[in-house]
Amino acid sequence: MTGTAPGSIGQRRRRQLELFGLVVVALLLLSRPDLATLAAGLGLFLWGMSHLEEAIKRLSGGTLDHWLSAATSHPGRAIGVGALATALVQSSSLITLLAMSFVSAGLITLPGAIALLFGANLGTTTGAWLIASFGLRFDLAQYAMPLLALGLLGRYRLRDGALAGIAGLLLGIGLLFLGIDFMKLGFEAWQDGFRLDGWIGDQPWHWPLFVLAGVIATVVMQSSHATLLLTLAALASGQLPYLPALAIAIGANVGTTVTAVLGALSAGVAARRLAGAHVIFNLATAAVALVLLMPLAWLVDVLAELAGLAETAWPLKLALFHTLFNLLGIVLLLPWIPRLARWLEHRFPEPARLLPTQARYLDPAALQHADTAVAAMEQECRRLNRRAYHLLCTAILLPSAEVIGHPPGREAVERQIVPEAWLPVNARYHERIKPLLTEILAFQARIDVPLTEAQQERLEILQARTLRMVEAVRFGEVLQRSLLRHSAPMSPLREAHDDLRLAVATGLNRLAEEEQGLAIAAPIEEVRRHWQHELAERLREHRLDPWLASSLMNDLHQASRLIAILAEPGLTYS
16 A cells, blocks of 8 residues: 655645635636726736836846946936836836846945935836826727737747847737726726725724735735736725825835845845845835825825826825835935945855855846846856966966066076975866856856847857866866976976976966967967977987977977967956
């Protein structure tokens, strides 16, 4: 008699519960067409947001990362660019993940990234303005249909390139418009039946419950825009009182922190610091807004009257409130950004020492966007190249300090060599190079976001450059063994080996200075020609054993192949 594993029983029960839940929801929607219309609108809206975000990723083409990273040198500029970028892409979650990836990759500082997030919170308020100004006042269905038609045809006919991105953008906007229209219809049909306002209290002690409702709705739907759309539609249809709607908007802001926290769980220390800043800002802003709800509502009424808005223009007033309390949070916390960054760095310290096999920049969060994935690959490949560069210095028995920063001198190669002081290149390769190379190749294989031709070409260049650097290390491994065998001061090959070492060191120095081609290869070629002639003379005069002569020829060949790889275009130390 065979038993059933407890895990399989639990999975079967979970599937049964999920199926039961789907049946209950389906029966509820079938019995209430108004609720089904509302749910369909919400689903279309969320689907449109996903298409819109995907299209923005495809169309950014490497410009979004440069734009954001260049803007973080000054907090005010970072806030402005963060707000503008979020207003354009209509996704604070995308900007948050981008900022996390940039910090993890070392492209921007933590204070700059915090200011960028403050701006993203302000930029997300434009969604409420767009919905309140246009989505609830116009019949968007008539505009949705042509956009959907163009988007679907474009997505069907085009697979790659900018036109495919534009098709995805049109499809996303069309779905957003159709979702908003369906939700309006759902709430209008709901007015004659079940009414929310009869079940909702609007006393001050009820406001924290509305904030919690906004948090839960945003967490479940993973979109503060969707929560605000529901709130605005309910407010416009008279289903929801004004003050509870303001409290729900506060909760929607707090709910966005969950995305940041989830994105940081599998990311590095830098991303966790930024997620902490995001949580602190949103919680502090929400607390202040909740305490000052009545004064802020009064200020909204004053500003609305000055702007000529009708007294009952509740959706526009909610959008104004949403913008005001985010501005208030920025004003309160902007002076504290440097101190907040220092506290987070102390709260989430860097590991005392990274393992040699551990990548520093290849956070899973970077895979969310093509720009950040390429930036992470760039940073980690540079890190591997620096390791390989130092290992090549070890291969020619010279400290990297004698090679980097200034041209190597003759005295450096003529010093006494202690073979025991030099670790084998092969052992260091398997300890520090190969595991990191494996992580880089695995990360590149996991990049499945749409890439532009320039980004794809950049990844191919990075891979080719890294593999060439590793191949040079393998040649250096063979060369080091011979250099160590003949390192004694009286060795017949010591003079030639010193010339060889100086030539390779000069080539490595020029590589570090970002010179290429003939400038790198010239020293070793000159040494090789000189010693080919010298070997012929010494063999004729019986001053050198043919066995040693063949060893030296092999060493010169290995050094030439090593330098030839480094001299190929596109390979630099940095």
